[in-house]
Amino acid sequence: MNWKTDLQVGDLDRNQKLEFMCKKCGHTHYITTEQAAAAPGAKFLYLDELEQKSRCPARGCGSPVRLAINYQKKMTGFVGGMA
């Protein structure tokens, strides 16, 4: 299973940090899911599509980036429901 083709931007927590590392210059930048989803239709992008659309923001670079996230499944909500 590849989480990049499995998950859409809208599936992630709004505050989830997305890490983009430039494949060329190594510049790393972070945005939150909320920021990533701000563009029209971006919520429905799969993460691999988001990765392909993203470019290094470093001046004069603009190269493809690699996306990484610390994805933690939330375990709460399914436990602790004992009345």
Ligand SMILES: [Zn+2]
């Ligand atoms: Zn770069």
